[in-house]
Amino acid sequence: MPLPAIRPTIALFFIAISALSIRAEAGIHHHKKKVSKAAASAPIPGPSYALRTDAMQAADEIAQLRHLDATWVRQTLAQAHYIPAIAKAVTPPAAGVAKNWQVYRSRFVEPQRIRAGVAFWQANRDTLLRAQAQTGVPVEIILGIIGVETIYGQQMGNYRVLDALATLAFDFPASHPRATERSAYFKSELAQFLSLMSLSGTDPASQRGSYAGAMGMPQFMPSSWSRYAVDFDGDGKIDLYSSPADAIGSVANYFKAYGWQAGLPTHYPVSFDPSRLDLPALMAPDILPTFTVASFQAAGAVLEGDALQTPSKLALIELQNGDAPPSYLAGTNNFYVITRYNWSSYYALAVIELGQAVMQAVGQHPPITP
DSSP states (O other): OOOOOOHHHHHHHHHHHHHHHHHHTTTTTTOOOOOOOHHHSSSOOBSSSTOOOOHHHHHHHHHHTTTHHHHHHHEEEEEEEEHHHHHHHHHHOTOOOBBBBBHHHHHSSSSSHHHHHHHHHHHHHHHHHHHHHHHHOOOOHHHHHHHHHHTTOOOOOOEEEHHHHHHHOOOOOOTTHHHHHHHHHHHHHHHHHHHHHHHHTOOOOEEETTSOBBBTTTTTHHHHHHHHHHOOOOSSOOOTTHHHHHHHHHHHHHHHHHOOOTTSEEEEEEETTTTHHHHHHHHHHTTOOOOHHHHHHHHHHOOGGGGGGOOBEEEEEEEEETTTEEEEEEOOHHHHHHTSSOOHHHHHHHHHHHHHHHHHHHTTSSSOOO
C-alpha cells in the first residue's frame, strides 16, 4: 500500500502523544479516569523479534519502501516482542459457538457507558453539533463509536503498539480463515506506524493502544491517522488521546469519507412473506447493500412506512440470538458505512443503539439528526 500524503499536523500529533506517554509513566491519568487493575497490568511479552530472519527482512523492505533509515527500522523492530495474548485475541472461536446479539449488545449498551456518554455529551455538546453540521454524521453515531471503542477515552489500550503490530504482522494465527490477508494488512500498518514515528521523531516503543494496534479515543489504526484524523479544536496539532474535539471531528470525517448520507436512516424494520421468501438470495450479499426496495420485496422481505421510499440500496442483516430465532433488519448504505469501522453488523448496531441510549438519557427524544 503506498504511503498516503501526510499532513504537517500529524507530526505535531505524535509529539503530543509522546508527551502524554511521559505523563502516564509519571502517574498522571489522561482523562482523570479510574484505571482497573486489569487495564493497568502490562501484557506478558514473549520472544523478541530481534533474531527473527523474517522480521529483519521485513525491516529492510519497509525501510526501502518508506524511505526510512534501515538501521533505525531494524533496531526498532528488534525491540518488538511477540505477545501471546494478542494472538489468542484474534484466534477464531471454536466451531459451533453460536453468536448471540443480546449478549453482545449487553457489553456495550449498559449503564456505565451510557453514564460516560452523557458526561461526554455535556462536556462536548457544541463540538458534537459542529461536527454533525459540517459532515452530516449524526451526534449519536459519533457518541456510539467513541463509547463502544474506549468508553469515551477511559480504556484506550495498554499494549505497546509496536508489539501488537509486529505480533499480528509476523505471527497472525494460521487457524484464521483469512490469515494471509490479515498478516499482510498488519505488515502494512506496521510500515505506516514506523513512517509516522520516524516523521515525528517519536519513540515507537512508547505508544500504547489496543491488541490490534489501534490508538486514541476513537482507536484509529496508523493508516487512519494520515487519512482521516483532523485538528478539530484548531490548536495546530492532532491529538486523539486527550482532545475530545479532535476525536469527534476525526470520527465524523472518517464516516464522511466513506460516503455517509446525511438524513438517511441506518436501518429499517423488516418482516417476511413466507409464501415468496427466498432467504438464501436475501442473505447472499451479506451486509453489502444490493437490493432496491422492489427487488428486496420480490425476494419475500416486507417493508413498511418510510422504508418503502428509501433511496438507498438495502441489505438483509441477520443477528443470531444463540438458541433463539435470529433477528433481522434492513440495513441501508449508512449501516454499511458504520461497518467500515469494524466489519461486523453486531458492532454497527451496538454503535447505533448506544448512541441512541445516550441521547435518550440526556433528554433528546428522538436523538438529534441533521
